[in-house]
Amino acid sequence: MKSWRGLIWKEWLLLRWGVGLIAVLSFFVILGGPLAIQKLLGVPGSYFSHALVFGGTWIVLHLFVGLFLLFTSLGNEMKQPEIWLHSPVPMAGLVGAKVAFASIVTTASLLWNGLLLGIAFYLSEGGGTIPFEEGVLPLLSVMVALFLRSLFVMGLGFFFWSVYQVLHSRIGKFLGATASYIIFFLSTILWEKVRVSGILDSLKAFGPVKWTDAAFFNESDSYFFMGIVPEGVVFTIGGLLVYGAVTVVLFMAGGVLFEKKVRL
Template structure:
């Protein structure tokens, strides 16, 4: 545990100030820019609606935060063989600490617009939607974005390692080869998702969120009724397993690059 804490502390010390500045900048932008936009352009909409749009854009962009953060941490130390070769920690701890820290960055990146949106909703008493509706559907959106960001990070790490393994042989063309491999793999995966096998084995255990929430949402005194919203237990389990396996394979291949 001490070794793990030490690895996390090292990443925090290195990235502390850029992260704090980015967080502060994000809070300022999402808190004050909507008011400036509404006043300067004389928009005939409630300022909360502008806040909502900006916060959702920020949250959507945060899907790339973990993978970008992981790339930054890996690129920073890939040129220092001693970090990997002489460390007593396993490759899973070394890379896992970076991935965990990158995930925390992504989580905080999603938490900031969520808190700003909640505060703005309370301060400006928006009638656009009730707080319960906003919280329920906003939570689903945030959880989905975070889950997708973790999947992106795992896939990104895998193909980053592939690129690094090919670079000594292909030099600058390794990135082209990696992109081609990625496109081919994406095509094969899309075919698998559309297959009957995927439907029979993966799309099982449907969960309809609308059964635990009134599908009618009051938006500016207009009722919008959502249709069935299904999540599949089998698909969730498959995505978790797929993400984990991709990360393990990438870590093993990466160890061959930096330690063997």
């Protein structure tokens, strides 16, 4: 447990400036963006409708915050691969700490953005017009759905990053990148064939989890969120099992390939 805490703390020391930048950008995008669009550009519309567009776009981009932090951390340490070779912690633990830290930051940033969006609402002309729970539950639904998707994005990104690292070591940068893109393209086609074939449809549809029936999901200003939580469904038990299993496999396979790269 001590070594795990130490690894998380190391990630914080390496990435704290990036984390701080994300937090500051969130503040200016969600609270400052609507003012800029109204006052400087004179775009018609309420303050909160603009905040939903700015905040909605920014929050959806959190799909890639964890991946960005993971790639940044891995890229920094790839400059000194001996760190990995001589560490007493297993490779899975080293990578796992990075994934855990990226997940913690993604969660914290989503909550921070939700708070800012709530402040934007209560500063606007609509402040106090709806009960607290009717605003919070839809927003939490979006955040949880985004967080789960961000884990899948991290697993996918880490796997193909590891594929590229191994190929780069064996056949060079250009051919490695080309081969990696081809593998990614073929994998996407294969996954799409499985997805549209209906093989997994019944499993993915099993056990929908829904926290609210608020009209938030159908309002025109909330179209950024509608695809993330269709009809208010945060996730399904079946979908969680399918994508959770795929994510674990991606991280495990990526870890095996990454260890090969480090030992080459």
